[in-house]
Amino acid sequence: MAEEKMNSDKMWVTMGPQHPFSHGLWTLRVEVDGEIITDAEPEVGYLHRGWEKECENRTYNKIIPMADRLCYSASMTWSHLFCKVAEEALDIEVPERAQYLRVVADEICRIQSHLMWLAAVGTDVGNLTIFLWALREREFMLDLNVRLCGQRLTTNYPRIGGVRNDMPYYFERDCMRAIERFEKSLWDIIRLTDDSSIFVGRMKGIGYITRKDVANYGITGPAMRGCGVDYDIRRDDPYDAYGEMEFEVPVLKEGDAYSRYMVRIEEMFQSCEIIRQAMKKLESIPKNAPYRLKVPKCIPEGTHMARIEDPRGEGLMYLVSDGTESPYRLKVRSPVFVNVSASKHMVQGVRIADIPAIMAMIDMCLGETDR
Amino acid sequence: MSEDANIIEKPSRDDIVSLVKAEFGGKVEFIESTKKNIKAINEGRRLFMKADREVLHDLAKYLHDKLNFEQASSVAGVDWVDHMQVVYHLTNYCTSMVVEITVDIPNDDLHIASVSDIWEGANWHERETYELFGIVFDGHPKLERLLTPKSYEFFPFRKSYKLRGQE
Numbered sequence: 001m002a003e004e005k006m007n008s009d010k011m012w013v014t015m016g017p018q019h020p021f022s023h024g025l026w027t028l029r030v031e032v033d034g035e036i037i038t039d040a041e042p043e044v045g046y047l048h049r050g051w052e053k054e055c056e057n058r059t060y061n062k063i064i065p066m067a068d069r070l071c072y073s074a075s076m077t078w079s080h081l082f083c084k085v086a087e088e089a090l091d092i093e094v095p096e097r098a099q100y101l102r103v104v105a106d107e108i109c110r111i112q113s114h115l116m117w118l119a120a121v122g123t124d125v126g127n128l129t130i131f132l133w134a135l136r137e138r139e140f141m142l143d144l145n146v147r148l149c150g151q152r153l154t155t156n157y158p159r160i161g162g163v164r165n166d167m168p169y170y171f172e173r174d175c176m177r178a179i180e181r182f183e184k185s186l187w188d189i190i191r192l193t194d195d196s197s198i199f200v201g202r203m204k205g206i207g208y209i210t211r212k213d214v215a216n217y218g219i220t221g222p223a224m225r226g227c228g229v230d231y232d233i234r235r236d237d238p239y240d241a242y243g244e245m246e247f248e249v250p251v252l253k254e255g256d257a258y259s260r261y262m263v264r265i266e267e268m269f270q271s272c273e274i275i276r277q278a279m280k281k282l283e284s285i286p287k288n289a290p291y292r293l294k295v296p297k298c299i300p301e302g303t304h305m306a307r308i309e310d311p312r313g314e315g316l317m318y319l320v321s322d323g324t325e326s327p328y329r330l331k332v333r334s335p336v337f338v339n340v341s342a343s344k345h346m347v348q349g350v351r352i353a354d355i356p357a358i359m360a361m362i363d364m365c366l367g368e369t370d371r
Numbered sequence: 372m373s374e375d376a377n378i379i380e381k382p383s384r385d386d387i388v389s390l391v392k393a394e395f396g397g398k399v400e401f402i403e404s405t406k407k408n409i410k411a412i413n414e415g416r417r418l419f420m421k422a423d424r425e426v427l428h429d430l431a432k433y434l435h436d437k438l439n440f441e442q443a444s445s446v447a448g449v450d451w452v453d454h455m456q457v458v459y460h461l462t463n464y465c466t467s468m469v470v471e472i473t474v475d476i477p478n479d480d481l482h483i484a485s486v487s488d489i490w491e492g493a494n495w496h497e498r499e500t501y502e503l504f505g506i507v508f509d510g511h512p513k514l515e516r517l518l519t520p521k522s523y524e525f526f527p528f529r530k531s532y533k534l535r536g537q538e
Contacts, residue, residue: 045518050527057534091406215441215464218492229464236467237416305417305460305471307444318447318458331447333460333496341495370518 009033013352017046021356023120024366028343028355035351040344044337047370055330060086060160060299063327068154070332070368073116075154076109077310078368083158084239085306085317089299090160098162098291099241103278104175105148105157107271111182112141113311114268117363118189121261124356125202130192137185140178147171162292172279179272186268203258207346207358210255217342220335221313222267223361226260228253233309244281245274260361298325312336312363334368381465382438384415391420394433398426411469418470427474428484431459435489439463440470443486446496448504450530454478455506459486459493476506485511503528 016027025046031039051070055063067082068075080102087094094102115138122130142152147168149155157164193199209219214227224231232249234242250266252259301323307316313335320329339362346358379386391399402419404412411417422430434440444460459472476483485508487494495517497508502516505526516523525532 045520048518053528053532053534088406088409091408093408093410213491216491218442218444218490220442231464231467233467236464237411237469239410243410303458303473305469307469314444314462316445316460318445318460320449329447329449331445331458333445337495338492342491 010038015355016043021124021359023360023364024369026340026364026366026369028347028359030347030352030355032352035353037347037350037352037355040347042340042343044340044366044369047366049371051371052330052332055327057326059297059325060327061297063330064158064160065154065156068156070334070371071310071312071365072153072367073113073365074109074311074368076105076157077308077315079156080106080158081306081308081310081315081317083160084308085304085319086160086299087295088306089302089304089319089321090295092161092293092295094162094240094293095290096241097166097282097285097289100278100282100285101148101163101167101291102158103241103245104275104282105145105155105163107275107278108141108144108148108175109155110271110311111268112138112145113363114264114271115141117264117311117360120363121357121360122193122199124360125199127193127196127199130189130199133185133189133192137182137189140182144171144175144178147174159292161295162290164292166287166291167282172282175275175279179275183269183272186265190265200258202354202357203256203261205256205258206350206354207257207260207361208255209342209346211253213345214255217345218338219313219342220338221310222263222363223260223313223339225249225251226263226361227255233307233314237307239306239308241278241281245277247274247277257357257361264363298323299327307333310335312365312368313339332368332371334371336362336365337369337371340364340369378437378439380439382463382468383466384418384468387418387438387468387470390438391430391433395422395426395430398423399430416467416469418468420470420472422472422474424474424476424483427472428486428489430472431461431486431489434461434470439465440468443490443493443496444469446486446493446500448500448506448528450504450528452530455481455504457483457500457506481506482509483507484509487511502526505529 010033016022017025027043029041030037067079070078115134119131119134149157209227211228230251247270250263299321304319316333318331322328400421440461442462447458449456455476457474461470498517
């Protein structure tokens with residue numbers, strides 16, 4: 001057996017934890033036969049800090065800012081998800097105004113998270129201009145975050161029973177201006193990417209996953225919709241005000257890295273559309289309507305589950321409460337944790353040089369992967 | 372979607388209840404939620420079950436093969452001190468139905484059948500549950516520590532493992 005291994009031409013190459021493609025601390029060990037990858041093994045856990053156990057030691061209100069830190073670029077959806085599961089436990093629906101404000105905040109967060117991803121993809125596949133352009137557009141979204149929540153990244157905006165504050169003066173005007181500007185400049189970015197033969201050539205035709213496998217591996221979010229699964233929790237399992245929004249869910253059947261990229265670009269346009277509708281709806285809700293319910297400190301005994309469409313996929317929290325002011329157990333299902341476990345199958349048979357383009361489509365975020 | 376002709380692509384809530392009852396009888400118990408104001412529960416997109424440990428793998432296979440539950444969203448462990456519990460969340464993409472299955476495991480025999488042969492996506496969730504709670508998933512292809520260092524000999528998410536300030 002040992003001799004067989006010695007004589008084999010295959011070898012294991014460790015990519016990471018400090019590697020430009022990894023976007024965080026994780027390792028992808030690949031077995032290569034020349035240039036072709038024959039096997040792979042992702043390794044995570046460098047950032048494991050026992051997030052779920054830490055929560056058992058804190059009151060529910062103290063967990064909201066902690067949930068922000070699960071993923072810095074999608075902080076809004078994580079604190080939103082935690083508030084959702086706590087509201088489910090209390091058996092309440094938040095006031096209408098808070099629902100729409102959450103939708104607006106979520107979609108701003110989705111756009112800026114996708115732009116951060118686009119910037120990372122740009123550097124990964126060799127187009128530095130995209131990095132600069134995408135980050136410039138992202139600043140406008142972060143400015144909206146500052147206006148609405150007072151923070152750029154870890155916003156700490158949702159509360160159990162509503163949101164922290166109503167819109168500030170002229171937020172509506174600023175938001176519409178930023179969205180309109182963004183839609184125009186997104187077209188500029190698309191021209192930059194789709195006309196670049198390097199950019200398209202490095203992504204097209206690699207990292208194929210079939211419709212059946214993508215469900216079986218548990219891949220969710222844009223990566224799943226790029227492989228032909230027509231499913232979006234915002235539309236099919238609506239939470240908060242998403243049930244009243246009209247938007248399209250982009251689905252592509254090709255299943256390669258390029259289609260996953262296209263789905264994310266199209267999602268940004270749809271997010272703009274959702275913000276526009278939510279803003280219109282907010283106009284018709286009286287300004288002095290409540291945006292937050294007063295909720296008890298302790299959550300009644302029971303088990304509760306809520307899920308949400310994170311920019312990266314399906315976020316799910318399972319809460320076991322024992323009637324005290326802190327959770328008995330809180331389980332977080334992170335989309336990237338499952339997506340990265342399938343990277344083994346995605347890189348099978350491609351060349352080493354294709355790995356950055358395939359892995360970029362997972363949109364790594366180690367904070368929520370390792371928890 | 373499977374090529375199997377017997378598959379029910381869009382099973383309704385009642386379909387699932389009656390078919391699972393007919394197949395597994397008293398081994399699977401259905402729990403009605405007491406919540407009144409939650410949209411997803413009122414519109415019938417949630418189903419709560421409690422299954423025996425022996426039938427879990429068959430039940431999972433039945434849900435996957437016949438009732439089109441294509442994705443295993445999560446596998447969670449809960450330490451109830453006097454026993455352990457494993458909680459599965461399964462999703463049907465056609466109807467958006469999420470089934471929650473809870474399985475009790477006695478403390479002196481922490482074994483349960485792995486479902487990672489049915490859903491590849493459950494693989495890492497089971498590894499995580501193993502390393503944090505010490506629940507062994509029989510038949511798992513690679514039951515090793517994933518997030519914590521390989522040298523750990525304790526299970527940090529058990530209630531017997533106290534955090535600073537809890538002692």
